[in-house]
Amino acid sequence: xxxxxxxxxxxxxxxxxxxxxxxxxxxxxxxxxxxxxxxxxxxxxxxxxxxxxxxxxxxxxxxxxxxxxxxxxxxxxxxxxxxxxxxxxxxxxxxxxxxxxxxxxxxxxxxxxxxxxxxxxxxxxxxxxxxxxxxxxxxxxxxxxxxxxxxxxxxxxxxxxxxxxxxxxxxxxxxxxxxxxxxxxxxxxxxxxxxxxxxxxxxxxxxxxxxxxxxxxxxxxxxxxxxxxxxxxxxxxxxxxxxxxxxxxxxxxxxxxxxxxxxxxxxxxxxxxxxxxxxxxxxxxxxxxxxxxxxxxxxxxxxxxxxxxxxxxxxxxxxxxxxxxxxxxxxxxxxxxxxxxxxxxxxxxxxxxxxxxxxxxxxxxxxxxxxxxxxxxxxxxxxxxxxxxxxxxxxxxxxxxxxxxxxxxxxxxxxxxxxxxxxxxxxxxxxxxxxxxxxxxxxxxxxxxxxxxxxxxxxxxxxxxxxxxxxxxxxxxxxxxxxxx
Amino acid sequence: xxxxxxxxxxxxxxxxxxxxxxxxxxxxxxxxxxxxxxxxxxxxxxxxxxxxxxxxxxxxxxxxxxxxxxxxxxxxxxxxxxxxxxxxxxxxxxxxxx
Numbered sequence: 001x002x003x004x005x006x007x008x009x010x011x012x013x014x015x016x017x018x019x020x021x022x023x024x025x026x027x028x029x030x031x032x033x034x035x036x037x038x039x040x041x042x043x044x045x046x047x048x049x050x051x052x053x054x055x056x057x058x059x060x061x062x063x064x065x066x067x068x069x070x071x072x073x074x075x076x077x078x079x080x081x082x083x084x085x086x087x088x089x090x091x092x093x094x095x096x097x098x099x100x101x102x103x104x105x106x107x108x109x110x111x112x113x114x115x116x117x118x119x120x121x122x123x124x125x126x127x128x129x130x131x132x133x134x135x136x137x138x139x140x141x142x143x144x145x146x147x148x149x150x151x152x153x154x155x156x157x158x159x160x161x162x163x164x165x166x167x168x169x170x171x172x173x174x175x176x177x178x179x180x181x182x183x184x185x186x187x188x189x190x191x192x193x194x195x196x197x198x199x200x201x202x203x204x205x206x207x208x209x210x211x212x213x214x215x216x217x218x219x220x221x222x223x224x225x226x227x228x229x230x231x232x233x234x235x236x237x238x239x240x241x242x243x244x245x246x247x248x249x250x251x252x253x254x255x256x257x258x259x260x261x262x263x264x265x266x267x268x269x270x271x272x273x274x275x276x277x278x279x280x281x282x283x284x285x286x287x288x289x290x291x292x293x294x295x296x297x298x299x300x301x302x303x304x305x306x307x308x309x310x311x312x313x314x315x316x317x318x319x320x321x322x323x324x325x326x327x328x329x330x331x332x333x334x335x336x337x338x339x340x341x342x343x344x345x346x347x348x349x350x351x352x353x354x355x356x357x358x359x360x361x362x363x364x365x366x367x368x369x370x371x372x373x374x375x376x377x378x379x380x381x382x383x384x385x386x387x388x389x390x391x392x393x394x395x396x397x398x399x400x401x402x403x404x405x406x407x408x409x410x411x412x413x414x415x416x417x418x419x420x421x422x423x424x425x426x427x428x429x430x431x432x433x434x435x436x437x438x439x440x441x442x443x444x445x446x447x448x449x450x451x452x453x454x455x456x457x458x459x460x461x462x463x464x465x466x467x468x469x470x471x472x473x474x475x476x477x478x479x480x481x482x483x484x485x
Numbered sequence: 486x487x488x489x490x491x492x493x494x495x496x497x498x499x500x501x502x503x504x505x506x507x508x509x510x511x512x513x514x515x516x517x518x519x520x521x522x523x524x525x526x527x528x529x530x531x532x533x534x535x536x537x538x539x540x541x542x543x544x545x546x547x548x549x550x551x552x553x554x555x556x557x558x559x560x561x562x563x564x565x566x567x568x569x570x571x572x573x574x575x576x577x578x579x580x581x582x583x
Contacts, residue, residue: 206543
């Protein structure tokens with residue numbers, strides 16, 4: 001039962017084959033079995049989950065089952081959950097209990113969703129391996145010695161290990177798509193502004209976006225339906241009507257033009273990734289799509305641009321952690337400045353401090369123009385690259401990540417190498433366009449490989465349709481790590 | 486444009502003060518190395534002539550969003566103070582300022 005997708009479970013709940021309480025109990029037991037191995041969760045909310053399941057059963061009995069009613073979900077621990085600890089995997093928020101729900105959490109609850117718990121992540125979503133969590137290291141269910149990706153590594157590992165039906169992650173530079181690729185599941189970063197950020201702990205405000213991590217593309221559409229749409233509490237959320245994303249679940253790419261950027265198939269990419277992605281492109285060609293080689297000429301500047309902009313925004317956003325209103329305060333300080341410094345130095349981990357330092361530096365007097373302004377200008381060029389490319393194609397196809405999941409500890413000593421593992425995902429955040437990662441094969445070592453499909457601004461339907469067409473023509477989404485056996 | 490010289494340890498100490506961070510001697514050395522190697526990588530951007538290009542600070546059209554000024558319920562004081570590390574008489578309490 002824990003293997004079910006959202007749509008499969010929904011049918012069984014509606015058909016009275018199973019109750020939400022039974023399903024939730026099975027999932028909680030599954031967490032007990034597998035989580036000691038993968039460590040995807042920071043908090044499991046057993047009591048709350050059973051209460052919500054009971055309420056879901058009442059809704060189902062009353063004939064009012066929404067697609068998520070009674071569906072057990074994991075939430076990345078940077079989205080506020082009223083009355084439930086929201087730590088961002090940071091010591092500075094270790095005991096923080098939000099007095100309100102994030103808009104996405106409220107929307108899931110309104111549909112009758114069941115929250116199983118809060119998923120591990122890199123501290124403040126800064127990282128590509130979930131190793132920067134201050135509390136625990138999450139392991140990839142496909143190979144426990146490798147990383148699950150990051151920063152939404154807990155969410156992706158929980159979905160891959162069937163320790164939840166689906167999950168929410170957040171993506172600032174690839175933090176949904178890269179872990180989805182590493183764990184062999186589906187992950188989408190919607191258009192910037194499609195989903196309210198109210199109650200999402202801010203990292204890089206012009207880049208952050210919440211999105212679904214699911215077992216298949218149909219579930220991605222269902223979860224997106226539940227959380228997308230304008231929110232008066234987030235002034236950057238887009239005020240446009242939201243389509244029913246399930247109408248995009250059509251197996252057809254006949255006559256579509258796939259853009260394949262030459263800059264993405266460069267040296268340094270794992271040959272197995274190149275091979276599997278090449279094969280995926282041929283599958284779509286076989287279904288009637290045409291391939292057009294396109295150019296995104298400023299791709300090589302994206303990592304540098306991104307790490308200036310995101311650290312600048314992070315250094316401002318994280319200034320609020322001062323030990324005054326909530327969160328950790330270092331004990332024993334006699335005066336205010338000392339308290340700020342002690343609190344922040346003890347409360348933040350090494351990667352967060354490094355990014356605050358970098359962000360403070362690039363914004364500091366005398367360097368603002370050379371770094372922050374310069375990067376914002378290059379961001380314009382990157383955005384225009386996409387606009388020009390989309391004049392010649394319907395969607396853009398790339399690998400999600402240059403390599404399959406790397407080994408735990410492999411890149412922890414070299415921050416720049418870690419940053420470069422986001423090379424294929426970050427330009428999408430800089431441009432604000434939507435993209436999805438879906439499984440497209442496995443390496444010799446049995447590690448999943450992800451295919452990234454990028455769409456035009458607000459054209460999530462198109463990438464869902466392309467992803468669905470590929471998925472329904474292959475069987476990668478049926479494969480599960482041995483952990484499940 | 487760009488930086489002519491390497492960041493010195495003293496500059497790292499200055500930036501840490503601005504960021505309200507107290508770094509250990511070990512961290513100062515480590516961050517000096519890391520910031521230098523990351524900033525060296527970022528020099529790459531100077532290959533591009535961006536003189537006339539408008540910067541993008543935000544990808545969605547930037548305009549102020551207004552709403553009606555309606556009286557609504559807000560968080561009660563107790564809820565706002567619930568997470569405070571130290572509080573007294575309905576206020577946040579902090580160490581001496583002056």
